[in-house]
Amino acid sequence: MKSSRLLLIGVAVVSGTAAFYLMSGREPPPAPVVQQAAPPPPADTVDVLVAAAELPLGQTLKPADLRWQPWPKGAAGDGFLQRSAVPTALEDTTGSIVRSPFLAGEPMRREKLIKANGSGFLSAILPSGMRAVAISIDARGSNTAGGFILPNDRVDVLRTYRDEEASRTGNSDVQLSETLLTNIRVLAVGQTVQERNGERVVTGDTATLELTPAQTEVITLAQKVGQLSLALRSLADASQAAPDPVDRKAEAGLTVVRYGVSKQMPRR
Numbered sequence: 001m002k003s004s005r006l007l008l009i010g011v012a013v014v015s016g017t018a019a020f021y022l023m024s025g026r027e028p029p030p031a032p033v034v035q036q037a038a039p040p041p042p043a044d045t046v047d048v049l050v051a052a053a054e055l056p057l058g059q060t061l062k063p064a065d066l067r068w069q070p071w072p073k074g075a076a077g078d079g080f081l082q083r084s085a086v087p088t089a090l091e092d093t094t095g096s097i098v099r100s101p102f103l104a105g106e107p108m109r110r111e112k113l114i115k116a117n118g119s120g121f122l123s124a125i126l127p128s129g130m131r132a133v134a135i136s137i138d139a140r141g142s143n144t145a146g147g148f149i150l151p152n153d154r155v156d157v158l159r160t161y162r163d164e165e166a167s168r169t170g171n172s173d174v175q176l177s178e179t180l181l182t183n184i185r186v187l188a189v190g191q192t193v194q195e196r197n198g199e200r201v202v203t204g205d206t207a208t209l210e211l212t213p214a215q216t217e218v219i220t221l222a223q224k225v226g227q228l229s230l231a232l233r234s235l236a237d238a239s240q241a242a243p244d245p246v247d248r249k250a251e252a253g254l255t256v257v258r259y260g261v262s263k264q265m266p267r268r
Contacts (some may be wrong), residue, residue, distance in 0.1 A: 001196030016030075045070040047083035048107050049090055055102040057152075058121055066090050066108065080107045099125050104242060123210070132187055133218045134206040135228050144189075145232040151188050154233040157181040157209070157219065160171060180222055183237060185210040 012249060048071040055065060068083055068090070081089040096113040101130055135146045135157075142186075149155060157180045160264050166174040188208040207230060211219060222228060 010134070017241050044073045046073050046076050047071070048076055049081040049083070049093065050108060051102040051104055051106050053104050055098050055184050061094055061096050061113070062099065063090065063094050063259070066093060067126055069105065071107070077107070079111065089175075097121060126187070126210065129212070131211050131213060132208050133211050133216050133219055134208045135219060135223060136205065137207050137230070144230045149186060149189065149207070149230055149232050151186055153186045154183050154237060155209075155230040156187055156221075156233060157184055158229045158231060159222045159226040160229065176177045180228075181211075181215055184215075184235060203222055262263045 050068055050069045050071075052065055052067045054063070059065070071080070077158070080238040081093070083089065083139070086092070093108060093113065096115055098112065099114050100112040100156045102108070122132055145155075158177055159180050160175060160177045163174040165175075186207055187210050190206060219228070
């Protein structure tokens with residue numbers, strides 16, 4: 001082997017050994033610095049009185065039904081009961097009657113509660129100026145949409161009666177039906193004023209309706225001279241305006257719908 005080639009091989013071996021030695025003795029590169037985000041500032045909260053569990057319509061509140069819960073201050077509405085503003089709200093609310101159902105954790109509102117002050121529940125939830133009137137119904141549901149009418153549903157009230165004059169003229173039994181009232185709220189069916197846990201209530205022998213004083217007179221008279229039936233209305237009609245408690249037009253007369261033809265009838 002030529003001496004020049006041996007010299008090149010020796011230089012290569014020495015260079016490689018030196019490079020290996022230098023690389024093996026080098027310190028590892030430093031670990032990358034991780035920038036940690038600063039923790040967010042604590043949220044500004046207030047204590048709000050909420051329902052500790054689901055509260056159905058008509059329930060009388062007990063201390064166990066209520067609790068204080070932190071609530072974002074910016075999301076606390078004016079109608080919420082806040083501990084900073086009303087420290088005794090829990091004690092003051094105990095004993096109230098629920099006018100509208102609450103979900104668990106839902107903030108309590110005064111407009112959805114009422115103090116009975118020794119009165120019965122129905123008189124406590126009845127709006128000012130309105131009357132509660134019970135009408136007789138068939139317990140089998142034959143005149144109440146098959147028994148599917150529940151409290152807080154909206155119904156039309158129909159009267160079926162015998163037309164004496166037409167019966168005499170035609171020598172036959174003539175029966176007529178007319179719509180007396182529309183969009184009437186059902187307060188109770190039998191002794192039940194709510195639907196519990198999604199279960200349908202048992203149909204009773206009476207249905208209690210929310211009426212104006214003038215409508216009360218119409219219904220009372222209609223029960224004496226005919227049979228009343230309730231027709232269930234769609235939920236889409238619930239947004240229609242409720243009748244005025246002092247509706248002067250209703251006091252002046254009654255619109256009767258017979259065979260699709262409207263006719264104004266004077267009050268008797």
